[in-house]
Amino acid sequence: MDPVGVAAAPDAGPGPAWQSKCPWGTPNTTSISCSLADVMSEQLAKELQLEEENAAFPEVVAVAEGPFITGENIDTSSDLMLAQMLQMEFDREYDAQLRREEKKINGDSKVSISFENYRKVHPYDSDSSEDEVDWQDTRHDPYRADKPTTTPRRGFIGKGKDITTKHDEVVCGRKNTARMENFAPEFQVGDGIGMDLKLSNQVFNALKQHAYSEERRSARLHEKKEHSTAEKAVDPKTRLLLYKMVNAGMLETITGCISTGKESVVFHAYGGKSVTEDKVIPPECAIKVFKTTLNEFKNRDKYIKDDYRFKDRFSKLNPRKIIRMWAEKEMHNLTRMQNAGIPCPEVVILKKHVLVMSFIGQDQVPAPKLKDVTLSSEDMKKAYYQILNMMQQLYKECNLVHADLSEYNMLWHDGKVWLIDVSQSVEPTHPHGLEFLFRDCRNVSQFFQKGGVAEALNERELFNAVSDLNITADNEVDFQAEIEALEKMNEDHVQNHGKKLSMFSSDGDPPIYDE
Ligand code: ADP
Ligand code: MN
Numbered sequence: 001m002d003p004v005g006v007a008a009a010p011d012a013g014p015g016p017a018w019q020s021k022c023p024w025g026t027p028n029t030t031s032i033s034c035s036l037a038d039v040m041s042e043q044l045a046k047e048l049q050l051e052e053e054n055a056a057f058p059e060v061v062a063v064a065e066g067p068f069i070t071g072e073n074i075d076t077s078s079d080l081m082l083a084q085m086l087q088m089e090f091d092r093e094y095d096a097q098l099r100r101e102e103k104k105i106n107g108d109s110k111v112s113i114s115f116e117n118y119r120k121v122h123p124y125d126s127d128s129s130e131d132e133v134d135w136q137d138t139r140h141d142p143y144r145a146d147k148p149t150t151t152p153r154r155g156f157i158g159k160g161k162d163i164t165t166k167h168d169e170v171v172c173g174r175k176n177t178a179r180m181e182n183f184a185p186e187f188q189v190g191d192g193i194g195m196d197l198k199l200s201n202q203v204f205n206a207l208k209q210h211a212y213s214e215e216r217r218s219a220r221l222h223e224k225k226e227h228s229t230a231e232k233a234v235d236p237k238t239r240l241l242l243y244k245m246v247n248a249g250m251l252e253t254i255t256g257c258i259s260t261g262k263e264s265v266v267f268h269a270y271g272g273k274s275v276t277e278d279k280v281i282p283p284e285c286a287i288k289v290f291k292t293t294l295n296e297f298k299n300r301d302k303y304i305k306d307d308y309r310f311k312d313r314f315s316k317l318n319p320r321k322i323i324r325m326w327a328e329k330e331m332h333n334l335t336r337m338q339n340a341g342i343p344c345p346e347v348v349i350l351k352k353h354v355l356v357m358s359f360i361g362q363d364q365v366p367a368p369k370l371k372d373v374t375l376s377s378e379d380m381k382k383a384y385y386q387i388l389n390m391m392q393q394l395y396k397e398c399n400l401v402h403a404d405l406s407e408y409n410m411l412w413h414d415g416k417v418w419l420i421d422v423s424q425s426v427e428p429t430h431p432h433g434l435e436f437l438f439r440d441c442r443n444v445s446q447f448f449q450k451g452g453v454a455e456a457l458n459e460r461e462l463f464n465a466v467s468d469l470n471i472t473a474d475n476e477v478d479f480q481a482e483i484e485a486l487e488k489m490n491e492d493h494v495q496n497h498g499k500k501l502s503m504f505s506s507d508g509d510p511p512i513y514d515e
Contacts, residue, residue, distance in 0.1 A: 234265060234289055241354055242267075242287065249273050250281060250349070251356070258286065258366050263326075264423075265289045268364050269356075271348075284359035285348055286366075290327045290423070292320065292353060307426050327355045330423035336398040342390050343418040360411050360418050367413035370447070375412070377452060383417050384448045384456055390419060391440070391466045400425045401433050405440035407447045428467070431491055434483045438463050 098115045106112040234242070245251045252270035259266040266288050271281035307329075331350045334357065338346055345357035361367040375383060387410070394400050402409070402425050409421040426433050441462040448456035457465060460479050464470055469486065473479040 235292055238289055238292065238354065241351060242289075245351070245354075245356070246272070251285060251287075254287065255364055263291055265291065268359060268366070279348075281348060282346065282358040284362070284364070285356050286345060286359045288327070288330070288355045288357065290323050290353040290355070292323055307430055324353050326423045327353045329425070330355055330421075333398070333400060333422040333425045336400060337394065337419065337422065340393050340397040342393055342398070343413075343416055344422070345418070345420060360413050360420065367411035367418065369408055370410040370412055370417065371407035373412045375451075379415070380448070380451050381453050381455065382415075383412070384451075384453045386417050387444055387448075388457075388462070388465065390417070391444070391462075394419075394425075395428060395437070395466050399427050401428055401430070401437040402440050403433075403436035406443040429490055431487055434467070434469075434487055435480075437467060438480065438483055441466065 098118055102113070102115050242251075242254055246254060246269075249272045252272040254267050254269040256268060257265060258268050266286055269285045269287055271283050271285050273281065327350055331347050334344055334347050337344045345360055348356040348358065350356075359366070370383070391402075391405070394402060400422075402419065402422060404421055404424050405419075409419065411418040411420060426436060428434065428437065430436070438459065442459040445456055445459040445462050449458075460471070460473070460476070463479075463483075471479055471482045471486075473482050
């Protein structure tokens with residue numbers, strides 16, 4: 001209890017005489033039931049909350065807006081952390097309440113009951129109690145900043161009015177901020193270190209405690225994660241990310257899972273209200289969550305490692321960032337396709353490894369894949385010509401090769417074919433770009449030839465029709481040899497001139513910054 005509490009004026013029956021004469025009526029004697037300190041901190045809490053709310057989604061860059069997020073600047077780990085901390089706080093209060101109930105019920109009775117099993121042992125906080133020391137008073141500060149700070153032993157500097165003690169809010173706050181630098185490297189502290197940020201002891205202690213338990217948790221979880229299977233839909237961090245999208249009103253509800261693949265899980269959601277004024281969220285959305293388990297992604301290296309758009313970044317990145325790059329790549333590629341007018345999902349937002357796009361389908365029912373739908377021969381022919389056209393647009397206007405094109409990644413919706421799943425798509429100048437294109441052509445030709453489309457070109461004809469490369473070989477082996485020779489020529493050119501051949505148009509993507 002606070003000694004300076006502003007206690008409520010007791011309600012003293014009918015007011016004094018002056019009240020009835022008052023021309024403005026009776027003043028309202030509202031009772032203030034909490035202390036000044038409480039009011040103050042409530043205000044502070046509100047301010048902090050507002051600040052946090054404002055900061056919560058700027059990293060969610062609506063695609064229409066231009067410069068895309070790259071790497072670090074979309075990091076929301078600190079938001080995640082705050083949410084986890086809030087959860088911890090809630091759990092702690094909940095448990096305290098349980099303890100009080102227990103006490104009340106048991107009283108002095110010899111037989112006691114326990115609510116132990118109802119406790120919320122939160123995963124982020126299961127063993128952090130030993131960290132609950134006042135950080136400021138710890139003598140052997142393992143997180144001490146490299147440069148010793150200047151508060152002398154006597155605990156104050158300056159003279160007279162200008163005296164600054166070690167308890168000075170500003171000095172302390174700055175020191176606390178500097179100390180954050182010494183948290184474990186994987187602990188995201190944002191870029192507050194570069195600013196004149198002053199963390200209060202309370203906040204700093206909470207962060208430190210969280211950094212500790214997070215470190216232990218990640219060590220504990222490491223093994224589990226390595227063995228997690230494709231069935232496990234999403235990890236808690238991803239769930240939190242999704243939850244935040246709903247909480248921010250961007251999505252109305254996430255209704256369920258549409259597909260669980262080796263590398264991604266796709267959910268259906270109803271769109272909410274728009275985040276930015278010029279961006280309308282589609283009524284139904286598909287959320288593609290790229291799996292953060294790394295095993296499945298190892299064999300995809302070849303797509304991204306040699307993609308010069310990502311080359312500079314690849315070597316410097318950890319696997320988690322590489323997974324985010326898949327999501328980023330899908331977003332860039334979809335945007336290019338959208339600009340060329342190719343039917344495909346429209347990007348809504350990208351957040352870390354989660355890509356939200358428009359839903360192809362209706363009323364929660366996704367459009368069927370081409371492999372699952374039976375088309376009339378007329379529609380089949382129509383679909384074929386549409387795909388031929390789209391492959392040419394993709395190559396010529398988007399400067400892309402799908403690289404996983406088949407009846408599995410084409411949806412039939414509204415009487416036409418929609419292309420999806422373009423995270424692995426590459427530019428034709430990718431060292432294996434033409435091989436990927438040839439594979440795509442083979443899938444498409446075979447599907448339509450089997451499907452009875454007499455007009456369907458064979459894979460070699462289709463390859464030439466898409467690329468205009470006019471390879472003349474009349475058998476597959478020679479054809480492939482010529483493709484590889486072309487790729488090699490291009491690579492040699494890169495070696496000698498440090499640039500891609502000019503026959504390929506320039507990249508329309510925004511610059512990618514090193515991290
Ligand atoms: P992957 O094959 O790598 O797991 P996809 O992007 O192909 O990922 O998505 C998997 C499945 O999810 C698709 O086959 C399709 O059924 C469904 N799907 C993906 N995106 C959408 C979308 N925008 N609208 C409707 N369904 C989608
Ligand atoms: Mn797919």
